[in-house]
Amino acid sequence: MKFNLEFALSILPELLQGAILTLAATLGGMALALVGGLILSVLQQARLWPVRFLANGYIAVVRSTPLLIQLFFLFYILPEFGVTAPAFWTGVLGLGLHYSAYTAEVYRAGLENVPRGQWEAATALHLSIRDTWTKVVMPQAIPPMVPMLGNYLIAMFKDTPILATITVIELFGAANQVAGITYRYFEPYTLVGLIFLALSIPSVLLINRADRRFSLVR
Amino acid sequence: MNFLPPLIQGLYNSLLVTLGASAVALALSFVAGLALITPWRVLRVPARIYVEIFRGTSALVQIFYFFYVLPLIGIELTPMTAGIMALGMCFSAYGAEVVRSSIQAVDKGQWEASHALSFSWGMAVRRVIIPQALRRMLPPFGNLLVELLKATSLVSLIGITELAFTGSSLVRSTGENVLVYLLVMAVYFAAAYPLSLLVRHFERRMTKAW
Amino acid sequence: MNNNSPNPTPAAIFRDVQKSFGENKVLKGLDLTIADGEKVAIIGPSGSGKTTVLRLLMGLEKLSGGHIEVFGKDYVAGAKASRDVADRIGMVFQHFNLFPHMTVLRNITEAPVRVRGVKPAEAKKRAMNLLDQVGLSEKADFYPRQLSGGQQQRVAIARALAMQPDIMLFDEPTSALDPELVGDVLKVMRDLAESSNMTMLFVTHEMTFARHVADRVIFMDQGIVVESGHPDELFQAPHEQRTRNFLRSVLDPMGWAEGPKDAVLPVAPVDAIGPSIAPFIQDAVNERNRAAN
Numbered sequence: 001m002k003f004n005l006e007f008a009l010s011i012l013p014e015l016l017q018g019a020i021l022t023l024a025a026t027l028g029g030m031a032l033a034l035v036g037g038l039i040l041s042v043l044q045q046a047r048l049w050p051v052r053f054l055a056n057g058y059i060a061v062v063r064s065t066p067l068l069i070q071l072f073f074l075f076y077i078l079p080e081f082g083v084t085a086p087a088f089w090t091g092v093l094g095l096g097l098h099y100s101a102y103t104a105e106v107y108r109a110g111l112e113n114v115p116r117g118q119w120e121a122a123t124a125l126h127l128s129i130r131d132t133w134t135k136v137v138m139p140q141a142i143p144p145m146v147p148m149l150g151n152y153l154i155a156m157f158k159d160t161p162i163l164a165t166i167t168v169i170e171l172f173g174a175a176n177q178v179a180g181i182t183y184r185y186f187e188p189y190t191l192v193g194l195i196f197l198a199l200s201i202p203s204v205l206l207i208n209r210a211d212r213r214f215s216l217v218r
Numbered sequence: 219m220n221f222l223p224p225l226i227q228g229l230y231n232s233l234l235v236t237l238g239a240s241a242v243a244l245a246l247s248f249v250a251g252l253a254l255i256t257p258w259r260v261l262r263v264p265a266r267i268y269v270e271i272f273r274g275t276s277a278l279v280q281i282f283y284f285f286y287v288l289p290l291i292g293i294e295l296t297p298m299t300a301g302i303m304a305l306g307m308c309f310s311a312y313g314a315e316v317v318r319s320s321i322q323a324v325d326k327g328q329w330e331a332s333h334a335l336s337f338s339w340g341m342a343v344r345r346v347i348i349p350q351a352l353r354r355m356l357p358p359f360g361n362l363l364v365e366l367l368k369a370t371s372l373v374s375l376i377g378i379t380e381l382a383f384t385g386s387s388l389v390r391s392t393g394e395n396v397l398v399y400l401l402v403m404a405v406y407f408a409a410a411y412p413l414s415l416l417v418r419h420f421e422r423r424m425t426k427a428w
Numbered sequence: 429m430n431n432n433s434p435n436p437t438p439a440a441i442f443r444d445v446q447k448s449f450g451e452n453k454v455l456k457g458l459d460l461t462i463a464d465g466e467k468v469a470i471i472g473p474s475g476s477g478k479t480t481v482l483r484l485l486m487g488l489e490k491l492s493g494g495h496i497e498v499f500g501k502d503y504v505a506g507a508k509a510s511r512d513v514a515d516r517i518g519m520v521f522q523h524f525n526l527f528p529h530m531t532v533l534r535n536i537t538e539a540p541v542r543v544r545g546v547k548p549a550e551a552k553k554r555a556m557n558l559l560d561q562v563g564l565s566e567k568a569d570f571y572p573r574q575l576s577g578g579q580q581q582r583v584a585i586a587r588a589l590a591m592q593p594d595i596m597l598f599d600e601p602t603s604a605l606d607p608e609l610v611g612d613v614l615k616v617m618r619d620l621a622e623s624s625n626m627t628m629l630f631v632t633h634e635m636t637f638a639r640h641v642a643d644r645v646i647f648m649d650q651g652i653v654v655e656s657g658h659p660d661e662l663f664q665a666p667h668e669q670r671t672r673n674f675l676r677s678v679l680d681p682m683g684w685a686e687g688p689k690d691a692v693l694p695v696a697p698v699d700a701i702g703p704s705i706a707p708f709i710q711d712a713v714n715e716r717n718r719a720a721n
Contacts, residue, residue, distance in 0.1 A: 064410035065363070065403040066371035068382055073403065076395035158276040165375065172279060185286040193275045193283065200274040327525035330488050331584075334519040335539035335591060345538065349529045 008187040011178050015191055017176030019199075025170060026157045033095025033152070037123070038105025042074050044104065055104075062101035068162050070094055075166045091163035091170075095156055102152050110145040143214035150207035154200055161192075171195060221388055221401050228384030229405050235301055235370040235380055240363055242306025243313050245303075250310060251317025257339065265314065272311035278372050280304045301373035309366050313359065320354040321347055353424055354419045360417030364410050381405060437500045439464045439595050439627040440485060446493035447480050451540045454480045456651035457494070462629065463596075464499075467621045469638035469659070472648035473674060478631045481648075482597040485629070499594070518593030522600040524580045526572040526587070532559070533568040536587045544591070551590070558586035560638045562616050578609030582616050589620075595627040596620075602634060610634070617641070635678055639663050641697040647671045662693050 043055035062070070066105035071094040078090060085093075089120050122132040169177065175188035225407035253265035271279065284304040288295060295303065324347050332342035374383035389395045440462040447455040454477045462468055470478040483489045484496060487510070496503045498513045527532050527535050536555035538545040538687050546554075559565045562582035564575075581601055588596060598617065602610040614637050621628055632638055638645050639659045646656040647668070655668045666672050672692070679685075679693040 060401070060411060060414075061407055063416060064368075065406040066368040066382065068367040068371040068374075069385065069399055069402050069406065072386070072389075073396070073399040076389075076399065080396060134421065161276045161278040162372070164278075172276070172282075179286070185282075186290050189279065189283050189287050192279050194272075194278065201270060204270075204274070323521075325525070327521055327523050328527065330486075330519075331521065331525035331527070333488060334486055334517075334521075334588065336515045336543045337539065341542060345542065346527055350527075 004184075005188055007184065008068075008191055011188060012191065014178060015171060015174050015188065015195065016167055018171040019174065019195055021088065021168065022157070022160045022170040022172075023199075025088065025095060025160050025163060026153065028092040029095030029099060029156050029160075030153050031093050032092065033103045033156070034149070035100035036096055036100030037107055039104075040100055040104035041107040044108065049095070052100075059101040059104055062098055065160055067094065067098050068165065070098055071162060071166050087163075088165045091160075091166060091168045094163075095159065097157075099152055099156050102147060106145050106148045106152070109148070110141040113144055114140045146214060147211035150210060152204070154203050154207070157203075158196065159201060220235055221394075221398060224384050224388065225381060225401060225405050228379065228381035229409060232367065232370045232380040232382075233409070235298070235373055236363070236367045237304035238302040239370070240366055241300060241311065243309040243362070243366065244359075246307060246310030247317050248335055249311025250314035252319070252343070254314060254318040259390065261358075269311045269314050272308050273315075277305065277308045277369050278375070279378060280308050281372055297373070297378050301370075301376060303365060305369055305373070307349045309362055309369075309379065312362055316355055316358040317351070320351040320358075320392070323354055324350045357417055357421040357424055358412065360413070360420060364414045364417065367410050367413070368406065437464065438462060438486070438497075439466065439499060441464070441497040442481070442494070443497075444494040445481075445484065445491065445496060447484060447489060448492045454651055455492075458648075458652060460646070460653055460656075462627060465625045465627055465631070467628045467630070467641060467643045468644045468646060469632055469642035469644075471632065471635070471638055471674070472646075472649060472654075475650075476648040477651045478648045479599055482519065482599050482629060482631055486517055486597055487514050515591075515596040517597065518588035518591050518595070519597040519599065520581070520584050520588050520601050522604050523571070524584045524604075526580055526584055528572050529568050531571055532564070532575070532583050535572070535583060535653070536590045537685070540590050551706075554588070555590060557564075559583075559590050561589075561619075562586050563612070576609055577605045578612050580615045581605065585613075585620070587615055593626065595629070598628065598630045598632070600631050600633065602632070635663070635675070635695050647674065649674070664692055666692070 021139055036093065040055050040059060043051050044059075046052050046055070074090050074094050074097075075087070078085065082209065091182055118136055118140065119132065122136045163170050166172035166174075172192055175192045178188040179185050250265045250268055253261040254269070258349060269391060281301060281304040284295060284300040285297060288300070316407035321343075328346055328350065329342060332346045337346065370380055374380055374386065377383070379387075385398050388398045392398070438461050440460075442458050442460040445455050445458040445460075446453070454475075458477070458481065460481070470481060472478045480489060485498070486588055491504070499516070501510075501513050503510050503513050525531075527538070530538060533552065533555055536558060537546075537548065537551040540551045540554070541548055547584060556565060556568065559568055562581055562585055564582055564586070565584070567575060567579060572583070575583065585601075601617065602613050605613065614634060617630070618637070618641050620626075630638065639661065643661045644656060645659045647654050647662065647666075647670075649670050650689075654663060655671045657668060662671065663675065666675065676685075676693060679695065685693055
């Protein structure tokens with residue numbers, strides 16, 4: 001069987017429409033994960049041990065179970081609570097909840113990256129708590145987080161095809177649809193692969209550059 | 219109805235897929251990872267392309283590609299083989315980067331000392347560099363193994379009756395969706411969490427210098 | 429491999445050697461001839477290119493221009509044809525670069541056994557001899573991390589010697605050591621220099637060592653050889669102002685020495701190879717003051 005360029009071009013608009021949904025889900029999921037991770041990492045530092053236990057437990061469970069099952073679970077449990085959001089939003093929520101468990105660790109690692117001596121120096125200079133955070137700690141903690149968060153953004157992007165299993169017609173879902181109707185697999189799946197490469201390779205290069213730049217700062 | 223026996227059977231198959239795919243991944247990680255650091259361009263460039271293709275696309279897409287597209291160009295694979303090969307190659311791309319970065323993390327002075335003692339490149343890699351890099355590789359390889367175990371859930375979508383597939387069939391036959399998926403998650407957790415604890419234990423020990 | 433009669437062919441010749449790292453020109457047309465069996469100390473400020481001279485000879489860097497000859501053969505780092513020549517050179521590094529996953533003994537025997545095909549038992553016997561020479565025979569089964577920096581560097585010297593090189597390169601061998609550990613390493617190198625007919629190149633900041641162990645001292649600055657001569661001459665009557673300035677800044681960093689600012693400062697006496705030269709400077713200065721009164 002040969003790759004039919006004409007057919008490939010004819011299905012491209014449909015796939016690109018799916019790709020837009022893919023990007024939307026990625027960005028939405030990442031926004032959720034950035035906030036969710038922050039909340040989790042604050043809860044991890046809570047004074048009450050049950051709070052810490054719950055936060056740590058959440059992270060452990062989410063990181064030890066597949067996103068696929070988590071999405072199925074959300075897909076079925078949300079209606080039980082009377083939430084009848086479109087599948088797309090269930091998918092965004094799933095991605096966000098899943099990756100919160102990873103971004104939380106990034107925040108923690110970023111803070112631990114700041115040497116203790118920096119806190120001690122800030123204390124010795126009688127800086128206020130506010131200045132210690134905004135002028136000393138954050139400027140050192142945030143740059144190394146950027147590439148780490150970027151890597152999770154790309155990982156999430158590559159996880160979006162799983163949303164197709166809960167009926168979201170993103171890029172991969174669109175390809176499945178085409179394949180299901182035409183019984184042609186070569187062109188749609190190859191195009192999906194190419195579109196993924198076209199989007200992820202530049203992002204990886206960008207992150208590598210960020211990584212190099214920020215590591216020079218240190 | 220007791221859901222656990224079929225789920226345990228499903229886990230068994232998940233572990234088989236994990237085992238097969240990790241064997242493929244481990245072998246290819248070293249092949250591609252070593253190729254990435256050779257002084258020879260003819261090996262580096264293809265290895266880089268291989269790694270970027272498999273890292274740049276989605277595991278699920280790769281599984282579908284292996285299962286639906288490869289037969290069209292004459293490569294007929296059973297679902298099991300397709301799943302194991304796709305996951306193995308996908309994770310070997312990440313593994314190759316682990317191999318590469320662990321080797322490059324070995325102090326440059328070790329290469330220079332090997333050179334000063336007239337070791338050939340291969341001998342330096344085998345006798346001096348790899349033994350030191352292996353320690354660094356262990357934790358990231360362990361993390362990849364955990365990720366791989368979770369990723370085996372994706373082969374349910376090409377009809378392999380592993381844990382996720384078993385869960386979905388139980389849901390279809392009983393309608394107990396929330397309960398079943400909770401149980402499925404519990405089983406995955408029981409398998410993956412101890413593994414990640416083990417990895418963390420190693421990680422802490424690795425931070426001790428030589 | 430060592431001949432007992434001195435070889436008329438120089439051990440190494442540098443002709444108009446250039447080396448750049450990107451925009452940064454480290455060697456700008458270096459000319460240098462090292463006689464067979466000669467012990468040469470290369471001194472100079474950091475960034476003068478002295479370490480690069482050794483690294484080029486060891487084949488750790490590629491030439492940007494010029495020629496290097498080793499034992500009369502055109503030498504191109506990394507080239508197959510130069511492999512035999514490169515095998516005759518050994519190196520001791522600033523940071524020792526011992527193999528951390530091997531015992532001291534295996535660090536020394538690994539290359540002779542794997543590269544030269546020496547029988548393990550024979551290699552071990554020779555390694556124990558070498559360890560004895562550097563005063564560490566009881567540490568054979570230790571791992572490098574269990575040794576002090578000074579001990580590690582002595583093992584590294586033994587490891588390089590085990591390959592029986594004709595040329596030994598020492599790249600700031602004591603710079604990474606705690607001051608109290610410097611002496612033992614210097615003594616090992618001095619004994620080696622006095623007892624062997626190997627060609628030896630030392631890049632060092634230990635002026636006492638350079639003054640009393642080397643046959644010739646080379647002062648490098650900004651990528652060229654500024655001055656080269658017998659240690660007595662170079663340390664006591666340097667011709668070049670740059671040499672004088674450098675020696676002054678090393679021997680009297682605080683500017684405490686009295687007398688005219690371009691006067692030549694004495695280097696500590698030969699038996700003073702020890703922890704640090706600083707105390708001896710003060711002694712020498714005091715002595716001169718007494719003589720002046």
